[in-house]
Amino acid sequence: MEPTELSNNWETFIKMFLHRLDIPTKEDIANIHxxxxKLEQMIYQNHPSSKQKNKIQTPRKKSATSIILNIIGNHxxxxxxxxxxxxxxFDDKKLRxxxxxxxxxxxxxxVSRGIYKIV
Structure with missing residues (x-):
């Protein structure tokens, strides 16, 4: 046997081994990447970017702290x-x-125990 035949047989054996055990090769991983x-590019093309002027902003929810400040401020x-x-x-622990x-x-x-006002 010549050295090239031996190396071809060895490569064939390794490829068969990887294929049977379902182990991806370097080429398989490169193709997946x-x-x-391509999928990421398609996703970014279909979704509007955050820098577009026509972006509709959803109203932000108030934080619990600002809600409590508003209530105390009303009194x-x-x-x-x-x-x-x-x-x-809100439950007691969150409020406290x-x-x-x-x-x-x-x-x-x-002001006194359990009574609060805005400074």
Whole structure:
């Protein structure tokens, strides 16, 4: 046997082995990358970019903190925890955490126990 025949047989054996075990070759992976690139280009062509002027903006939801600030702001003399809870529907833990943070950053002032007003 010549060395070229032996190398051809060896390459054939390896290709058959990879094919039977369903192991992708370097060429297979390169083809998959090309196909993915084409798919991504098609997706970007079909969807409008974020920089277009005709983009419709959906209204943003208010944060829980801004909702609570608005409620406390509607009561200049101060409002209590029950009123805030009834107006928002938030659970106690969420309300307490938000009120604590607002008091810590000096957005609201604690008038007395459970009563808060805007600074």
């Amino acid at each position: 090309k196909r993915l690139d 200049p003399e101060g409002t209590n925890f029950k009123t805030i809870k009834a107006a928002t529907g 955490n938000i009120i604590f943070r607002l008091d810590k950053i000096k957005k609201i002032q604690r």
